Amino acid sequence: MIDRTCKETPDFNLCVSLLNSDPRGSSADTSGLALILVDKIKVLAIKTLNEINGLHKIRPELKHALGECSRKYKTILQADVPEAIEALTKGVPKFAEDGVIDAGVEASACEEGFKGKSPLTSLTKSMQKISSVTRAIVRMLL
Amino acid sequence: MASTESLLPLTSQQQDPLFDSSRSDPNPETHRRRPIKVHLAVYSGFLLIALYVTLIVTHDGSRAKNGETTTESRARLAGVSEKRVSDDQKSEAFPWNNTLLSWQRTAFHFQPENNWMNDPNGPLFYKGWYHFFYQYNPNAAVWGDIVWGHAVSKDLIHWLYLPFAMVPDQWYDANGVWTGSATFLDDGSIVMLYTGSTDKFVQVQNLAYPEDLSDPLLLKWAKYSGNPVLVPPPGIGAKDFRDPTTAWKTSAGKWRITIGSKVNKTGISLVYDTTDFKTYEKHETLLHQVPNTGMWECVDFYPVSKTKTNGLDTSVNGPDVKHIIKASMDDTRIDHYAIGTYDDSNATWVPDNLAIDVGVSTGLRYDYGKFYASKTFYDQHKKRRILWGWIGESDSEAADVQKGWSSVQCIPRTIVMDTKTGKNLVLWPIKEIESLRLSSKKFQMKVGPGTMVPVDVGPAAQLDIEAEFTIKKDDLQIILGDDSMDADKEFSCENSGGSTVRGALGPFGFSVLADQSLSEQTPVYFYVTKGKDSKLKTFFCTDTSRSTKANDVVKPIYGSFVPVLKGEKLTMRIIVDHSIVEAFGQGGRTCITSRVYPTKAIYGATKLFLFNNAIDATVTASFKVWQMNSAFIHAFSADDLGVPSRT
Numbered sequence: 001m002i003d004r005t006c007k008e009t010p011d012f013n014l015c016v017s018l019l020n021s022d023p024r025g026s027s028a029d030t031s032g033l034a035l036i037l038v039d040k041i042k043v044l045a046i047k048t049l050n051e052i053n054g055l056h057k058i059r060p061e062l063k064h065a066l067g068e069c070s071r072k073y074k075t076i077l078q079a080d081v082p083e084a085i086e087a088l089t090k091g092v093p094k095f096a097e098d099g100v101i102d103a104g105v106e107a108s109a110c111e112e113g114f115k116g117k118s119p120l121t122s123l124t125k126s127m128q129k130i131s132s133v134t135r136a137i138v139r140m141l142l
Numbered sequence: 143m144a145s146t147e148s149l150l151p152l153t154s155q156q157q158d159p160l161f162d163s164s165r166s167d168p169n170p171e172t173h174r175r176r177p178i179k180v181h182l183a184v185y186s187g188f189l190l191i192a193l194y195v196t197l198i199v200t201h202d203g204s205r206a207k208n209g210e211t212t213t214e215s216r217a218r219l220a221g222v223s224e225k226r227v228s229d230d231q232k233s234e235a236f237p238w239n240n241t242l243l244s245w246q247r248t249a250f251h252f253q254p255e256n257n258w259m260n261d262p263n264g265p266l267f268y269k270g271w272y273h274f275f276y277q278y279n280p281n282a283a284v285w286g287d288i289v290w291g292h293a294v295s296k297d298l299i300h301w302l303y304l305p306f307a308m309v310p311d312q313w314y315d316a317n318g319v320w321t322g323s324a325t326f327l328d329d330g331s332i333v334m335l336y337t338g339s340t341d342k343f344v345q346v347q348n349l350a351y352p353e354d355l356s357d358p359l360l361l362k363w364a365k366y367s368g369n370p371v372l373v374p375p376p377g378i379g380a381k382d383f384r385d386p387t388t389a390w391k392t393s394a395g396k397w398r399i400t401i402g403s404k405v406n407k408t409g410i411s412l413v414y415d416t417t418d419f420k421t422y423e424k425h426e427t428l429l430h431q432v433p434n435t436g437m438w439e440c441v442d443f444y445p446v447s448k449t450k451t452n453g454l455d456t457s458v459n460g461p462d463v464k465h466i467i468k469a470s471m472d473d474t475r476i477d478h479y480a481i482g483t484y485d486d487s488n489a490t491w492v493p494d495n496l497a498i499d500v501g502v503s504t505g506l507r508y509d510y511g512k513f514y515a516s517k518t519f520y521d522q523h524k525k526r527r528i529l530w531g532w533i534g535e536s537d538s539e540a541a542d543v544q545k546g547w548s549s550v551q552c553i554p555r556t557i558v559m560d561t562k563t564g565k566n567l568v569l570w571p572i573k574e575i576e577s578l579r580l581s582s583k584k585f586q587m588k589v590g591p592g593t594m595v596p597v598d599v600g601p602a603a604q605l606d607i608e609a610e611f612t613i614k615k616d617d618l619q620i621i622l623g624d625d626s627m628d629a630d631k632e633f634s635c636e637n638s639g640g641s642t643v644r645g646a647l648g649p650f651g652f653s654v655l656a657d658q659s660l661s662e663q664t665p666v667y668f669y670v671t672k673g674k675d676s677k678l679k680t681f682f683c684t685d686t687s688r689s690t691k692a693n694d695v696v697k698p699i700y701g702s703f704v705p706v707l708k709g710e711k712l713t714m715r716i717i718v719d720h721s722i723v724e725a726f727g728q729g730g731r732t733c734i735t736s737r738v739y740p741t742k743a744i745y746g747a748t749k750l751f752l753f754n755n756a757i758d759a760t761v762t763a764s765f766k767v768w769q770m771n772s773a774f775i776h777a778f779s780a781d782d783l784g785v786p787s788r789t
Contacts, residue, residue: 064237068237071540071544072538072540075538075539075540075543078543079282079283079284079539079540079542079543080284080539082282082284082286083282083284083285083286083539086285086286086287087285087286089343090317090318090339090343090381091339091343091345091380091381092285092381093472094472094475095284095285095286098284098285098539099284099539102538102539102540105538105539105694106538106539106540106694108694109236109538109540109693109694112693113237142436142437142472142473
């Protein structure tokens with residue numbers, strides 16, 4: 001199931017590794033797989049927020065951009081993720097797609113705030129990739 | 143006919159010096175949309191360079207790169223919400239602040255006081271009041287926890303918020319009181335059918351009705367004790383059964399409804415008959431189905447007159463009537479409709495033209511911009527059919543959370559058959575919107591090729607514009623009569639580069655929500671091309687790609703072909719209300735709604751421009767611009783009862 005589903009996403013390897021790392025992965029249906037990935041988005045957003053908090057102390061010159069990023073990652077946690085979970089649970093994938101796409105949008109907007117000198121680039125790329133993989137799976141539910 | 147080969151270098155597209163000061167190609171004459179005689183091309187090249195030098199101001203042209211356009215159109219094909227960060231290097235990660243975000247709130251479109259809204263529900267007119275219900279999240283500016291919001295108005299413009307009509311308080315709607323429709327029974331009473339998401343996440347249909355029919359505000363709604371009245375039938379997914387229509391009468395005197403669903407990837411509409419709205423008889427046949435269109439949401443089904451311009455009650459049928467099926471495509475978030483013939487005896491419908499069946503990508507749409515989950519109702523008070531449509535946001539959810547709201551509804555539109563073409567509907571903002579018109583200014587301007595002129599109307603964030611365009615006859619004849627000019631390449635608003643790409647006869651129109659330096663602007667325009675049959679073909683487009691400097695906003699180019707009949711002038715109407723622009727081409731044959739989020743062209747800095755970006759044609763524009771009042775939408779209070787109308 002995981003292999004078959006991940007083949008339809010833009011990043012097979014990432015998709016498989018994320019889903020295999022979760023004990024629910026082996027028995028989940030498509031909606032369950034999407035929910036696992038939304039959890040991964042949540043975990044990554046928390047991790048990134050911690051990183052941002054740390055950077056606040058050591059990189060005061062980036063205060064403004066970091067503040068914007070903080071707000072954007074909080075949006076992922078407080079709006080995108082709950083919206084996606086509720087929509088997947090209730091069977092309205094369209095709104096799950098909104099939340100999942102937006103997670104990638106917020107990450108990218110955060111990144112650009114540093115005008116090329118981002119200390120978060122690898123975390124941004126991870127979020128963009130998870131967002132696009134999750135979205136592909138959410139679209140299978142439409 | 144000149145050989146195409148010799149003209150090859152001249153066929154690629156030309157960028158516009160007026161819009162783009164950072165043109166990279168030093169040879170403008172090598173960038174023409176259509177093949178044309180070389181000497182003319184070179185001449186135009188010189189002319190353009192001259193214009194470039196004299197007219198280019200200091201603005202920062204931030205035309206979308208080709209790559210971006212491609213990505214966008216692919217995304218559109220894939221049917222996504224198009225939310226993504228622009229890869230245009232000139233746009234910025236924008237630090238939205240409250241001053242910028244407050245400006246985005248509309249002045250005369252319906253939107254709740256705060257938080258998230260989606261589908262329009264159960265619109266109706268009762269005892270002097272228009273009622274509007276809507277999918278609403280009371281807790282956040284994103285979708286979730288859906289209840290039925292409720293508002294009333296005397297004129298469909300000045301709305302008063304009322305308490306929620308229905309909330310999830312039963313097992314059969316525990317996970318959401320979802321979309322539904324109202325039906326008037328013969329005795330004047332009202333039934334509401336709506337979808338509930340049960341405690342087990344199954345989509346079922348429920349019956350509700352007003353507790354007190356003597357209350358014109360219909361404040362209290364009772365849910366039928368025997369709910370649910372319909373559950374997903376065998377073969378239909380538990381989560382693929384939603385959004386019942388208004389019921390209509392069969393010739394046998396029963397009530398009939400349709401509900402959208404899907405089987406595999408085929409979009410379908412199930413049909414049920416009932417006499418009491420409590421028990422139903424399912425038809426084995428479907429009202430209609432179209433393969434590969436996916437889940438059909440918010441199906442709408444209604445009659446239109448082939449000859450008259452008044453609307454028809456939902457149960458009307460007869461030889462003079464066509465029937466419309468509209469479905470909202472879950473896969474693409476597009477509202478598609480088709481015109482066809484309804485057979486009452488076997489409860490089926492067939493399209494007039496199979497090639498543009500419901501949901502087919504080349505098929506008809508109510509609106510070619512941002513517009514979804516729409517619903518019509520018959521206004522028995524003024525004998526018209528009125529359309530509501532949900533207009534979502536094109537910005538990021540972070541911005542939505544920060545501004546505290548998300549989504550507006552379109553200005554209600556009357557909807558009738560286009561009796562002139564017989565092939566499409568015509569949508570037009572209800573007459574009542576004109577009551578908001580304040581001062582107006584009338585203009586007649588002749589604009590030559592490559593011209594952009596400011597239109598002095600004062601602040602330009604709340605406008606109603608009606609305009610008529612004529613192309614200079616000589617210019618038209620040159621184009622049509624010149625056999626050396628091949629037909630244009632197939633044009634499309636979305637994929638032909640937007641308002642900066644110039645052709646012989648377009649684009650021309652208005653740039654709304656522009657700042658003085660044109661660093662932000664949203665052009666709404668016609669683009670006329672020479673078709674393969676040497677006839678002119680007209681397109682109507684809105685280009686939001688330069689509408690804002692911010693990069694966390696989706697900025698598509700929208701639009702479509704618009705029918706123009708012999709002898710007709712080109713006409714457009716544009717309603718601007720802060721972050722929403724509703725555009726109507728040729729009296730509403732083609733409509734485009736867009737959401738725009740300027741960062742500079744706001745408050746007193748919003749300007750209106752008229753432009754003609756055609757290469758060869760001189761255009762005369764006659765137009766009138768009204769400043770628009772606010773509708774002062776607010777919570778209902780006892781004071782509002784004594785006031786028959788705020789207009």
